[in-house]
Amino acid sequence: MDYKWISDLLDKYWEGETTLEEEAMLRDFFSVPHTNLPEALLEAAPLFQYFKGEAEKEWDVPPITLPVTTPVVKLSPLRHWMKYAAVALVAVGIGYALKQQQVRKQDAAIALRQQEMNDPQKALDETKKALQLLARNLNKGTTKMQKLAYFNEATSLVEGKDD
Amino acid sequence: MSLERFLTQVVPVRQKLYRFAFRLLGNEEDAQDITQDALMKVWGMQEKMAELQNMEAWCMRITRNLALDKIKSRKYRLSDDLDRAGEVPAIHQQSPHAAAEQNDVMGKVHVAINALPEKYRTILQLRDIDGLSYQEIADVLDIDMNDVKVNLHRARKSVREKLQNLQVYGL
Structure with missing residues (x-):
């Protein structure tokens, strides 16, 4: 059998000058057994058999997970109005409770003070303190x-009104 | 890019992407992950799709980059070639003995190809197994077409020398 044409093709292959069709011819040639192959062809046979085997190999490709696109739903700010109302109610409740507590404290302080004033001695002391404070301030004004008055007097003297 | 376009143009190439990733990474699990990641990345870069001339090459380039990143980041170690030599199917199973011998020969070819540098190996596989043209390989690897030819020539020469050294002959 004449192997010259395939030897020439193989030489072209090693030189990297073969076309895709010629490379397919080489793979096909080596995919079936041949008798009395020259050594140059014999050494190339496993390579082309390997290429053919790999090319025809069935690959068990796992299914891919496609990207799921869910439509974007715009939520209205009033959608959860009950939540907001509940939060506002709790806030108002806490505020009211704090305020009530403060008022109660003030009432208690006034009541305590009033109770102290029932004692005549203490009432007298407090009245004295108040009058002293008033007197001090009154003196300041005086x-x-x-x-x-001195200023007015001096002004009159300068103007010669006073005889 | 609509889901329909993704399903018709990108999903059909997933087998090619998986095979490509498998050859680069050497195991199924990582090849699956990388294929999935590549498809998700393609989906995420929808606006770029309109400018593309060769979508398949673009998808393969993304797959290769992701696989190489994985190899780099994890100091990846390719699974033992000898273990996988048994996975190579026999082509002519005349007898159990001949089949075993054939598997052994295929295993040696597999080892010789896998011993090539990544660039040589990828170019050789894309050309001689997947049957891609020089231009398509250049698009996948994002290199010049002349570089593809030069590297392919060197890859074939290197494999030939390795097989001669291993004394691998056809049956």
Whole structure:
């Protein structure tokens, strides 16, 4: 059998000058057994048999998970109005409770003070303190008025009104 | 990109992507992960699809980049070639003895090809197994077509030398 044509093709292959069709011819040639192959062809046979085997190999490709596109649903801000209402109610409740507590404390302080005033001695002391405070402040005002009087007097003297 | 376009143009190439990833990574589990990641990445880059001339090559390039990143990041170790030599199907099973011998020969060819540098190996596989043209290989690897030819020539020469050294002859 004449193997010259396939030897020439093989040489072209090793040189990287074969076309895809010629490479397919080489794979087909080597896929069946031949007798009395020259050594050059014999050494290339396993390579082409391997290529053919790999090309025809069935691959068990697992199914892919496709990207799931879910439509975007725009949520209305009022959608959860009950949640917001509940939060507002709790906040108002806490605020009211705190305020009530403060009022109760103030009431208790006033009641305590009133209770203290029932004692005549304490009431007298407190009245004295209040009057002293008033007197102090009144004196302050008197001092100022005196200064003002001096000023008026001096002004009159300068103007020569006073004889 | 609509889901319909994705299903008609991208999903059909998943077998090619899986096979490509498997050859690069050497095991099914990682090949599955990378194929899935590549498809998700393609889905995520929808706006780029309109500019593409060769979608298949683009998908394969994404797969290769992801697989190479995985190899780099995990200091990946390809599974033992000898273990997988048995997975190579026999082509002519004349007798159990001949089949075993054939498997042994195929295993040696497999080892010789896998011993090539990644670039040589990928170019050789894309050309001689997948039957891609020089231009398609250039698109997948994002290199010049002349580089493809030069590297393919070197890859074939290297495999030939390895097989001669291993004294692998056809039956």
